[in-house]
Amino acid sequence: MIRSVRYGIRQLLLFGWLEALSCLFPVLIFISLAVLKSANVPHMYDLMLVICLLIQWAMVRTGLETRDEVKVICLFHLIGLALEIYKVNMGSWSYPEEAWTKVWGVPLYSGFMYASVASYLCQAWRRLHVELTRWPSPWFTVPLGAGIYLNFMTHHYIWDLRWVLTALLFVLFFRTAVLFTVGRQTYRMPLVLSFFLIGFFIWLAENIATFLGAWQYPNQRESWQLVSFGKMSSWFLLVIVSFLIVAQLKRVKQSENKPDGRMVPAAVPEE
Known part of the structure; x- marks a missing residue:
């Protein structure tokens, strides 16, 4: 009994350490x-x-991030910056501070906020040896990811389809699970649950970021207020878009390393 408790504590501490290393980029921000x-x-x-x-x-120089991960992070920086420019000019939030490096009201550093999510996903994938089971066909996942991203923009003009997209998500990933390894022990978690957990912690981080003045919602102009729980659904969907992109890139990378060109849902060795 005592031995199993000690083992559980060691596993928890090791998992926390690996997660902390994976979160280094956003934590430093x-x-x-x-x-x-x-x-x-x-x-x-x-x-x-x-x-x-x-x-x-510094992270690349010290080997904390690989070259492949930097490529993914740059992609997310561009995707995030495009979304930021659109949403800021639609009045969803604002960056009130003066800056020389603003583009259409958006400071260029803001793309790194999205890139930090990609950094976490890539590093956690590598350190925890993530594998996916029953991953759906890209014929379904790619349109779903594109639809979620576009809905962040189109809901200003037409119906907000987030709940329809969420329902499709549950149908598509109902049987999908993520396997991750801590030490020598492999654990299994439903993929949708991992989306919720990551989205929740990003929502907590968003409250910290707005309190520190990283950006500002309309209801925070007079004084800081807790970010509404409704925003959690947005982060939940954004995490899904991020995860779908990273997972698809991992699968493509792995297919290049396979002699027969097959793509299987498993972790890919980084450079």
């Missing part, structure tokens, strides 16, 4: 925001861009 906010530094957004670039360089 939040620490930087906290320091700049508390010091009331002018042009905070410009300094954040420099800091994010230095963090990215």
Whole structure:
């Protein structure tokens, strides 16, 4: 009994350590925001861009991130920046601080907020040796991911289809599970549950980020308020888009390393 408890504690601590390493990029971003906010530094957004670039360089230089992961992060930076420009100009949120590195009202560092999600997914995938079972065909996953991303933009003009897309998500991934390894032990979790957990923790991070002035929602202009729970559904869907892109890139990468060109839902060795 005592031995099993000790083993469980060791596994939990090891899992926490691997997760902490995987979260290093977003954690460093939040620490930087906290320091700049508390010091009331002018042009905070410009300094954040420099800091994010230095963090990215240091992580690659030290081997904490691989070249393949940097490619994925750059892709997410562009996807996130495009979404930010659209949503800010639709009045969904704003960046009130002055900055030289703003494009259509959006500071360039904001793309790193999305890139940090990709960084976490890539690093957790590698460190936990993630594998997927019963992964649906890309003929279904790619249109679903595209539909979720486009709904963030089209809901300003037509019906918000997030709940329809969420229902399709449950149907498509009902049997899909994620396998991850901690030490020598492999664990299994329903994929949809992992989406919810990641989305919840990103919602918590969003509250910290808005408190530190990373961006601002309309109801936070007078004073900071807790980000509504409704935003959690948005992060839930955004995590799905992020996961679908990373998973598909992993599968393509693995097919290139397979002599027969088959794509199987398993982790891919990084460069």
